[in-house]
Amino acid sequence: MMRSTAGATAIFSLENFFPYRLSVLNEQVSRSLATLYAERFDLTPPEWRAMAVLAGFQPLSANAISQRTTMDKVRVTRAVARMIDSGLVSRQEDETDRRYVSLTLTAKGMAVYQQILPLVQAREAEILSVLSADERAALDSILRKLTDR
Secondary structure: OOOOOOOOOOOOOHHHOHHHHHHHHHHHHHHHHHHHHHHHHOOOHHHHHHHHHHHHHOOEOHHHHHHHHOOOHHHHHHHHHHHHHOOOEEEEEOOOOOOOEEEEEOHHHHHHHHHHHHHHHHHHHHHHOOOOHHHHHHHHHHHHHHHHO
16 A cells, blocks of 8 residues: 655656756747748758757868757767758768768858848847846856756
């Protein structure tokens, strides 16, 4: 027979649990951003993340994209394959080590990126507009500390 533990411990409040709150916020922001590029450019969130990383650091391997985005390798591989099929990304095998494939945005991929970038930056500004300049600076500092931890 199970004994009741009511009153023995405080009731857990998921709504106040930091990892849960962060996850909910992440999902809300991701969905908000996806509305900007999903329909118009036929991109998924993993594809947008891979595109944004490539735009800043290309050429990269799929492993490097995975590390920079913290997406698992399967999601990156699927995103990259779809972007190659749609002409947004090109792949180049290394001449000395055929196992290494470098990925770069094509001219079409860069053009799409340059169209999406101002849209997501404007949405970011809209999301953060509820915060004062001091609060934004504090949020940035807090996120850096937690990420570095």
